[in-house]
Amino acid sequence: MSKLILPAALLAVLLCPAEVLARDYGQRGTVFPVIERDLLEQIHSRLTQMESSGETARLNEDLKRRTIARVNRPDPVAGIVRASEARRWHFDPTITLAADIRGAKGELIHAAGTRVNPLDSVGLRADLLFLDGDDPDQLTWALKQAANAKLILVKGAPLELMKAGQRRFYFDQGGKLTARFGIRSVPARVRQQGRLLEVSEIALPPKRRTAQ
Numbered sequence: 001m002s003k004l005i006l007p008a009a010l011l012a013v014l015l016c017p018a019e020v021l022a023r024d025y026g027q028r029g030t031v032f033p034v035i036e037r038d039l040l041e042q043i044h045s046r047l048t049q050m051e052s053s054g055e056t057a058r059l060n061e062d063l064k065r066r067t068i069a070r071v072n073r074p075d076p077v078a079g080i081v082r083a084s085e086a087r088r089w090h091f092d093p094t095i096t097l098a099a100d101i102r103g104a105k106g107e108l109i110h111a112a113g114t115r116v117n118p119l120d121s122v123g124l125r126a127d128l129l130f131l132d133g134d135d136p137d138q139l140t141w142a143l144k145q146a147a148n149a150k151l152i153l154v155k156g157a158p159l160e161l162m163k164a165g166q167r168r169f170y171f172d173q174g175g176k177l178t179a180r181f182g183i184r185s186v187p188a189r190v191r192q193q194g195r196l197l198e199v200s201e202i203a204l205p206p207k208r209r210t211a212q
Contacts, residue, residue, distance in 0.1 A: 076155035077175035082135065083185035087201040090193070091181055093118050117195050124197065126150050128190040130172065130183055133161055137204050138187045143167065145189075154178060154186055 049055075094117040101110040110116055126148040131138040133156020142151055143165060151169045153161075158169040172178055181190055185201045192198075 072159050073157045074171050074173060077172055077178055079184065080132070080154045080175070080178060081185055082132065082138070083187065083201045083203045085201075086203045087185070089182070089199055091190075091197040091199050092195075093197060094195075119192060119195050119197075124190075124192040128152055128177075130154055130178060130186050130188040130190075132156060132186055133158065133169065137207060139165075141187055141202070141204055152177065 094115050097110055097112050097114050097116060099112050100108060103109055127146060128150050129142045129145055130152050131142045131154070133139065133153040139161070142149070151167060153169055153171045154175070156169075158171050161167075161169045178184075178188075181188075181197070181199050183199065183201065187204065188199065188201045190197055190199050
């Protein structure tokens with residue numbers, strides 16, 4: 001593992017396309033001897049220095065630390081705020097197939113151009129609850145909902161919350177789900193209603209202010 005990180009300049013040299021190095025430009029001016037061996041020796045020397053000085057270990061440790069931090073607290077979904085007013089709408093998950101869907105034996109299941117609603121085959125078995133994990137009010141609200149609800153964070157530390165609440169928390173990485181459903185405020189709930197999904201943004205009571 002200590003040799004996995006190389007300086008950017010070194011990577012650029014090592015990844016240089018072979019055809020660039022092999023192109024014949026003809027002879028122009030003084031011809032110098034091939035220096036591939038010297039280059040490899042320089043690379044080896046630099047790696048040895050990095051190993052000896054502990055630079056490689058420090059780089060790997062920094063990468064490990066940043067990776068763990070990103071897992072423990074992913075980047076929050078941009079643009080999502082606490083709901084100040086209630087909103088409700090319906091989302092139609094129907095899609096138009098761009099290509100034929102065939103079974104294991106090649107039999108045609110759905111032809112290209114067919115409009116398919118996934119809820120006709122697989123229903124949404126549990127509500128999806130979107131919330132800010134750093135907001136105690138939203139956490140309290142979410143944990144009071146159905147026990148089988150899927151808790152999806154747009155901000156916060158899912159692993160810490162899982163340990164504290166003994167519930168599984170998910171994270172809307174990159175805001176793909178909130179963007180798909182059109183959610184702009186949390187907490188929000190997505191639940192099935194027939195062949196549609198009902199999306200609700202819930203306005204919780206205002207945060208209590210501590211008396212001065």
